[in-house]
Amino acid sequence: MPITRRRALTGLALLPVALCGLPVVRAGDPTLPKVDIVSFEPALTESLLGLGVAPRAVVNAGFYREFVASPQLPGDVIDLGPSIEPNLEYLQRLAPELIIGTSWQLEGTLLSRIAPLRTFDIYTANAQPYRNAGQVLLDLGALVERRAEAQALLEQTDRLLEQLRVRLAPVSHRPVYIARLNPDGRHLLLFGAKGMYQAVLERLGLRNAYQGRTNAWGGSPAVGIETLLEQPDASLLYYTNPREALAAQRRLDNSPIWRALPMIREGRALGLPRFYPSGGLLTAQRLALSITEQLLAMETKHA
Structure with a gap:
């Protein structure tokens, strides 16, 4: 029985983060305790691992390892296959104590015949993903x-973002675009309202240069690169899918619009690692650290 899965998710690489007093999770760590839970959502898997426990099984472990990456998923966690069609026969044989996921993943399915279900939603109509991620963690x-451990991680994240906010105060006057460059060299996915990128920018005291409409997880796909001319004084932080990076850069280098952008001409554009746009509190930490590092490096370069 296929489980409908959001297909527009963009994969993102992550920076390591030291968690105050919390366990460090490493791939294949035999000491990491397991809980008899199956996770259908990478953000929930991320959160469990951040608390120092691993789910017994996950849907699409490869997706987690490539697009979330940290905390690392132990090698002995069972992979139930792709998210659009998980191996339900294997899941039934596992007979876990609990299956967790988002409402749109679990509600209206027959998974309740296999195990009790519990939903946790970070990206909701209230458009407060940072707050929701903290509550989900608790x-x-x-x-x-x-x-x-959950309370400690929540407090540590709040402290970290406040510290980074102070560090970024000298550059907070300049708005910031965050984008994924498309391989066609003409479009990008801009991150704005409703998503974790927006929430982190706000926590850092920064203004998002993009004010257009977004989908439920804060992305606005297939926006023309000329949109960046709407905020010519902004900085641009961007990433490209590694498999498409060379083609995208080649096309952008040949684009008169791209070359004419003030942030490109004036060196106010720097690359970001990929981040899972629907991640949890640990994603917020790594995203905040990377944004801070890049913007301060940009400021030093122009000092």
């Missing part, structure tokens, strides 16, 4: 008896 902490 709820998961209670579920797996890691309440103290």
Whole structure:
């Protein structure tokens, strides 16, 4: 039975983050305790691993390892196959105590015949993903008896972003575009309202240069690169799918519009690692660290 899965998710590489007093998760770590839970959502898997426990099985482990990457998923976590059509026969044989995922992944399915279901939603109509991610972390902490670890991680993340906000104060006057460059060299995916990118920018005291409409996870795909002319004084932080990077850069180098952009001419554009746009609190940490690093490097370059 196929489980409908959002297909427009963009994969993102992540920066390592040291978590104050929290366990470091490494691939294949035999000491990492397992909980008898199957996770259908990478952000929930990320959160469990950040609390120092691993799910027994996940849907599409390859997707997690490529697009979320950190905390690392132990090699002995069972992979139930692709998210659009997980191996339900294998899942039934596992008979887990609980299956977790988002509402749109689990509601209206027959998975409840296999195990109890519980949904956790970070990206909702209230468009407060940072706050929601913190609450999801606390709820998961209670579920797996890691309440103290969840509270510590939440407080540590708040402190980190406040510290980075202070560091970024000298450059906070300049708006910031965050984009994924498309391989056609003419379009990009801009991140704006509703998503974690927007939430992190706000926590860092920065203004998002893109004010257009976005989808549920904060992306606006297939926007023409000329849109960047709407905020000529902005900085641009961007990434490209590594498999498409050379083709995209070649086309952009030949684009008169791209070359004419003020942020390109004036060196106010720098690359970001890929980040999972629908991630949780640990994604927010790594995203905030990377944004800070790049913007301060840009400021130093122009000092």
